[in-house]
Amino acid sequence: MKRILLFLVLITCMIGMVFAAGSKEESSSATEGTEITFWTFQDLHMQFYVDMAELWNEQNPDRKIDFKGEVLPYEDMHTKLLVSLQAGKGAPDLVDIEIAKYPNFLKGDIQLIPLNDVIDPVRDNFVTARLDIYSKDGKNYGLPFHVGASVIYYNMDILNAAGVDPYAIKTWDDYMKAGKIVKEKTGKPMTTIEVTEHWSFWPLIAQQGSDFLDADGNVILDNATNVKTLQYLKDLLNSGVAIATPGGFHHAEEYYGFMNDGGAASVWMPMWYMNRFTDYMPDLAGKILILPMPRWTSDGARSAGMGGTGTSVTNQARDIELTKDFLMFAKGSEEGNLRIWEDLGFDPPRWDVWDNPRMNAPNKFTDYYLNDDIFGMLLDIKDEINSVNIKEKLPAVIDRLKSTVMIQALQQQNKSPAEALKEAADLAR
Numbered sequence: 001m002k003r004i005l006l007f008l009v010l011i012t013c014m015i016g017m018v019f020a021a022g023s024k025e026e027s028s029s030a031t032e033g034t035e036i037t038f039w040t041f042q043d044l045h046m047q048f049y050v051d052m053a054e055l056w057n058e059q060n061p062d063r064k065i066d067f068k069g070e071v072l073p074y075e076d077m078h079t080k081l082l083v084s085l086q087a088g089k090g091a092p093d094l095v096d097i098e099i100a101k102y103p104n105f106l107k108g109d110i111q112l113i114p115l116n117d118v119i120d121p122v123r124d125n126f127v128t129a130r131l132d133i134y135s136k137d138g139k140n141y142g143l144p145f146h147v148g149a150s151v152i153y154y155n156m157d158i159l160n161a162a163g164v165d166p167y168a169i170k171t172w173d174d175y176m177k178a179g180k181i182v183k184e185k186t187g188k189p190m191t192t193i194e195v196t197e198h199w200s201f202w203p204l205i206a207q208q209g210s211d212f213l214d215a216d217g218n219v220i221l222d223n224a225t226n227v228k229t230l231q232y233l234k235d236l237l238n239s240g241v242a243i244a245t246p247g248g249f250h251h252a253e254e255y256y257g258f259m260n261d262g263g264a265a266s267v268w269m270p271m272w273y274m275n276r277f278t279d280y281m282p283d284l285a286g287k288i289l290i291l292p293m294p295r296w297t298s299d300g301a302r303s304a305g306m307g308g309t310g311t312s313v314t315n316q317a318r319d320i321e322l323t324k325d326f327l328m329f330a331k332g333s334e335e336g337n338l339r340i341w342e343d344l345g346f347d348p349p350r351w352d353v354w355d356n357p358r359m360n361a362p363n364k365f366t367d368y369y370l371n372d373d374i375f376g377m378l379l380d381i382k383d384e385i386n387s388v389n390i391k392e393k394l395p396a397v398i399d400r401l402k403s404t405v406m407i408q409a410l411q412q413q414n415k416s417p418a419e420a421l422k423e424a425a426d427l428a429r
Helices: 002-020 043-059 074-087 116-125 156-162 172-186 202-207 224-238 253-260 271-280 320-331 334-344 364-368 374-384 394-411 417-428
Strands: 024-027 034-040 065-071 094-098 150-155 191-193 242-244 266-270 288-292 309-313
Touching: 034 043, 034 074, 034 320, 043 065, 043 320, 043 334, 074 094, 094 320, 116 320, 150 156, 150 202, 150 271, 156 172, 172 224, 191 224, 191 253, 191 266, 202 224, 224 242, 224 394, 224 417, 253 271, 266 271, 271 288, 271 364, 288 374, 309 320, 320 334, 394 417
Parallel strands: 034 065, 034 094, 191 242
Antiparallel strands: 024 065, 094 309, 150 266, 150 288
């Protein structure tokens, strides 16, 4: 028995060391006030909150906070959070939860605090679909960082060389035709398709009102729309209009280098990908034009809301009301949303700030891109930004897509899109 107890103690210590590894702690300049602890997996998010905590204390001298944040590795943070909430102790007051992990925290007895009372006064100013993805049974548990509107980034040097006008590309059929011209005239592919991730696939089906799961959480991965869309991606590859993304996905170092050297004429990704261009593809400054995605039908949607991080208050918060108010100040206020754009380059979830003069004031993003009015474009398509269903089986479905479906159907092509999707759907069911 003593040996067993000693073994358990050693395992516990090792787990603690793993969780501690790679973490980084930051604090606001406040040295007084109520302590609010925060966990995230993203350094950029941490700095945003540190800055917002300082602004909160300036504006709320009677309700000061002592903000203490910690950056942890992605998987470690979500695992540690789940264990802490289940144990009833050890969780932070405030936490970032990535969208693909969020369903894990909406099961059973939910340990997160509803935010409806702080959201309701300004709910109409939000792209409400982005609130819905962090909700269950009418209760909002998380605030988003961005809309994540999917768009196309066009390299105008390549399109001009091919004589292709991106504004004339209205449908995905047009896109295929334009891609063939680009390939013929320049020798370059029109785009790259992810084969180890899902960002090339998910927005295209969401545009059409489809998804991986339905509104009740049932797996619909292998429906007719999804099969047709995956076949379209395969056709892009087999026609030479597209190539498999160097490195497998659009966050690979190989891809950044390839695209930075003018490797492909375009890529579709969410708006939050803007800072990947500015940070990792500096040689494309002054060459990239952002436009809505093509439609599937003449009256179809031109975008879809993709990705995200829901920031939530746990039921272990020292002062729940104060933590909720600070979260709403940081991510739900007009000033907070303006800073989400200015500091992070994200398309803020409150659409009512998109026409604010600060959204077009010079910064590294306006300097980099060719667009005169990025957010004027978003205002034009804001009602076409279809949402997705974030339900319990989503993490498992995405894992299957990344590990097998995209590889089998697009890279190896040893299974048809219908076969690969059905096999993954049956396993998920």
